[in-house]
Amino acid sequence: MSAEPIVKLSAVNKTYFRGSESIPVLDGLDFEVPDGAFQALMGPSGSGKSTLLHLIAGLDRPTKGSVQVAGKELSKMSDAELAAFRANHIGFIFQSYNLLPVLTAQENVELPLLLTKLGRGERKTRAQTALRVVGLEERMGHYPRQLSGGQEQRVAIARAIVNDPQILVADEPTGDLDRKSADDVLELLGRLNTELKKTIVMVTHDPAAAERATVTRHLNKGALQ
Amino acid sequence: MNVVSLAARNVLRNRTRTILTVLGVAVAIVAFVLLRTVVTAWNVAVDYAAKDRVATRHKVSFVMTLPKRYIDTIRGVRGVRAATWANWFGARDPRNPDSFFANFAVDHRSYLDVFDEMQVPPADVAAWKADRRGAIVGDVLARSLGVRKGDRLTLEGTIFPGNWEFNIRGIYTATRRSVDRSQLIFHWDYLNESLPESRRDQIGWTVARIDDPSRAAEISRAIDRTFDSQDVQTLSMSERQLNNSFMAMFDTLLDALDIISIIILAILLLLLGNTIAMGVRERTNEYGVLRALGFLPRHVVTFIVGEAVVLGLIAGVAGIGLSYPVVEYGLGRFLEENMGGFFPYFRIEPTTTVAAMGLAVFLGVVASLVPAFRASRLTVTDALRRLD
Known part of the structure; x- marks a missing residue:
């Protein structure tokens, strides 16, 4: 693991506005994730962990402060620059998988590659490789409705890694799964971290999931504890 | 797979709703084609009148x-x-x-x-x-x-x-x-x-x-002048003028048909707009996922408008497919046989087919613009929060 942080947030404030009401979520937060780490973020609902994840992933900008990820300052980027950053550097894993039901497993995995200049054949090969990594090569022609929850989440993980991002952000990746499937998914995330050297930041409420991470950080009322 | 084919696949996602919408639009297109054919058939006598x-x-x-x-x-x-x-x-x-x-x-x-x-x-x-x-x-x-x-x-x-x-x-x-x-x-x-x-x-x-057809007016005047001093005077005109003067009596009716055509188009727009808006509302979360993966607002617009184009195409083809048997073999035959004086040739003109098809697609695009614009304006986090 390199000592240089791949994620570095400095004095970050994030405030949401609902009409004239302002809702501060993060207040002067400093946060770092070393390259190659597998960090779990825990905390009660409303503690700001999803907001923090969104800032790291370039889905949102801070109200104040600096967010540096993979050597890029995200707080100053335009929407289009953030979109390009996400496409190139971030892999997303959502709680409810968020696969497109009209696409097969392989096509879902191929989706992020539509934004690249790769040809159809190369896209297909890469999608198949990613599905092989998550152990679903046999299911590439299946639609999400034909897969179990655990399999859907593994397809979502294949989609997250298909363009070889440096960082995976996972928002409650085991929240909708039974214990056995959750363990399989966590096992897979662990392998991606150790074997493929992916940096993983995972929000979770599940202590068993947090145990799989190398570091667990606790957030409460917008501050790290 | 590409952005357009992905949009097309979404059309069949809610099959019942899509089928009902396609049927609704198809019926509106049949009505539109029928009305336009009444107008064109009505004018055919003028258009094809002998000039000589x-x-x-x-x-x-x-x-x-x-x-x-x-x-x-x-x-x-x-x-x-x-x-x-x-x-x-x-x-x-x-x-x-x-x-x-x-x-x-x-x-x-x-x-x-x-x-x-x-x-x-x-x-x-x-x-x-x-x-x-x-x-x-x-x-x-x-x-x-x-x-x-x-x-x-x-x-x-x-x-x-x-x-x-x-x-x-x-x-x-x-x-x-x-x-x-x-x-x-x-x-x-x-x-x-x-x-x-x-x-x-x-x-x-x-x-x-x-x-000489170009001398029709001159010859008409010459004929009428010949009988000016007779007890019975005449009124002469070219066959085209004669048909025109006959048709002029029905101008109001034809205007009414034009207005009804516009009302049908408005119904068509509402049908398509409703279906597209419902689909977009249900899939806002997916647009959030796509945006998270790096797709841009313009891609979201392409998904939604592309889906509307495909829906309009399917509905247009279905409507025109229904129109031909209804107009050409059903009502058209009946009108030609029973009202041949008014409708000697009651058939769908190619321009009517093209117009119906074009309007189905065009109105699909128009109906999708507002939902597409709204969906593209959502922030990624707002879109993801819709269901997540």
Whole structure:
């Protein structure tokens, strides 16, 4: 693991506005994730962990402060620059998988590659490789409705890694799964971290999931504890 | 797979809703095509009117007659190549008195020379000319009357009372769309000789064939000038003008049909808009996922508008597919056979098909613009929060 942080947030404030009401979520937060780490973020609902994840992933900008990820300052980027950053550097894993039901497993995995200049054949090969990594090569022609929850989440993980991002952000990746499937998914995330050297930041409420991470950080009322 | 094919696949995601929308739009398209075909069929008589024919009638009204001797004068006017005459007979089939068809007493010697778009085999023409009670009927009328060449037909006079016996000597077809194939023509002499002396030698109107279509107005004026000093004055005009003046009486009706067409288009827009808006609302979270993966707002617009285009295309094809059997083989046949005078050629024009297809797609695009714009304006986090 390199000592240089791949994620570095400095004095970050994030405030949401609902009409004239302002809702501060993060207040002067400093946060770092070393390259190659597998960090779990825990905390009660409303503690700001999803907001923090969104800032790291370039889905949102801070109200104040600096967010540096993979050597890029995200707080100053335009929407289009953030979109390009996400496409190139971030892999997303959502709680409810968020696969497109009209696409097969392989096509879902191929989706992020539509934004690249790769040809159809190369896209297909890469999608198949990613599905092989998550152990679903046999299911590439299946639609999400034909897969179990655990399999859907593994397809979502294949989609997250298909363009070889440096960082995976996972928002409650085991929240909708039974214990056995959750363990399989966590096992897979662990392998991606150790074997493929992916940096993983995972929000979770599940202590068993947090145990799989190398570091667990606790957030409460917008501050790290 | 590409962005467009992904948009197309979304159309079939909620099959029931898509099928109902396609059916709704298809029915609206059938109504639109039907109305446009009424308008085009109505105008076909004007569009296809012979440019080299001049009609002359009584200056006061169609229903007033002209002395038969006028035909000789008209034939002598410079520029007139041939001329014929006819009388409105107004008889009906006693077996089916409510069924209207045009029937004329015509000059059998000259009528088919002037109206050469009525196609009759020469042998049948000769047989007709030789038989005082001979009649020629259009193929559409022959079918609806159930008569064939050689049959005897009895009609019941309304303007000229009594039963009138005819021998069907020929069936005419047409070389031009504007020709009403539901007419019956017979010898004017047969009618004239049956009338009391005081009513004889009167003709309804004349039609002259002229050398130069560009001189139609000039020749019309020349004919009318010839009869200026006579007791009975005339009004002459080209066949196109004559048809136009007839159609002008129905301008309001045609305007009403245009308005109804616009209302149908508005219904179509609402149907498509509702379906697209529902689909977009249900899939907002997915658009958030796509944005998270790096897709841009313009990609979201492409997904939504692309889906609307595909929906419009499917609905357009379904609507046009339904329109042809309904218009061409159902209502169209019925109108041609029963209202041939108004709708001699009630068929869907290619321009109507193109317009219906284009409008289905165009309105799909218009209906999708607002939902697409709204979806593209959502922030990624807001879109993801919709269901997550």
